[in-house]
Amino acid sequence: MERTATQPASWPRRLVWSFMAVCLGVMATLVFINVVLRYGFGTGIAATEELSRLLFVWMVFAGALAAYPAGEHMAFTSLVMLLRHRPMVMKAATALIRLLVIVACGLLAWGAWQQVVVGLGSHSVVLKYSTALLPLPALLCAVGIGLMAVWELVRGTPLDLGHGVEVE
Incomplete structure (x- = not known):
């Protein structure tokens, strides 16, 4: 909605x-x-x-x-909008896009997790906070966006092609 x-x-x-x-x-x-x-x-x-x-x-x-849930990330809507008159192809493209988002989030989460583990053993120079706090937001963001993409994939949510874009 x-x-x-x-x-x-x-x-x-x-x-x-x-x-x-x-x-x-x-x-x-x-x-x-x-x-x-x-x-x-x-x-x-x-x-x-x-x-x-x-x-x-x-x-x-x-x-x-x-x-992410507001549909405000960069997107190549002009490519996908070419499929808007072919519902089955559009559904397949939507599923593929969601799967690619999930894979990208998985890769980001895995890399961020490795950095969090490395950072647990060291501290910042001045404030002495754990350097694991620097990659932690990337991990949380990847998990959050990945879960939203899984939810959209399971529910079959159509792509938000709003933003007033037209095919050029």
């Missing part, structure tokens, strides 16, 4: 948006304070760079997770 501009976003999506807004706000504040300290007083806070990097990684993957 497509959400219109007048319908409110679901609570998980609002939660992710709020999380991303907090990450962005903290990052902007930290970077601003560090710039003022460096150029105004010749000093700085080393932890701002590490924390900003960590928050940026989490924000990006949270955004990717929130974008």
Whole structure:
């Protein structure tokens, strides 16, 4: 079901948006304070760079997770739209696309998991957080998108070819 501009976003999506807004706000504040300290007083806070990097990684993957169910990821809709008048071929293409998404998510999750395991034994230089926190959002994002793709495949959800695109 497509959400219109007048319908409110679901609570998980609002939660992710709020999380991303907090990450962005903290990052902007930290970077601003560090710039003022460096150029105004010749000093700085080393932890701002590490924390900003960590928050940026989490924000990006949270955004990717929130974008999938909304159909906001990049897509080659013009290629698929050529099949819209052939329902059986369109169903097969949809299933293939969903399977490719699941495979890609599996590969990303496997690689991210390996990095999480490696990161469990080390800590960041300044803040001393476990470096497993850097690849963890990639793992969570891959699992989340993979589960959504499996659910769409099982339910037979048609591809969202909206966005007002036309075949060129």
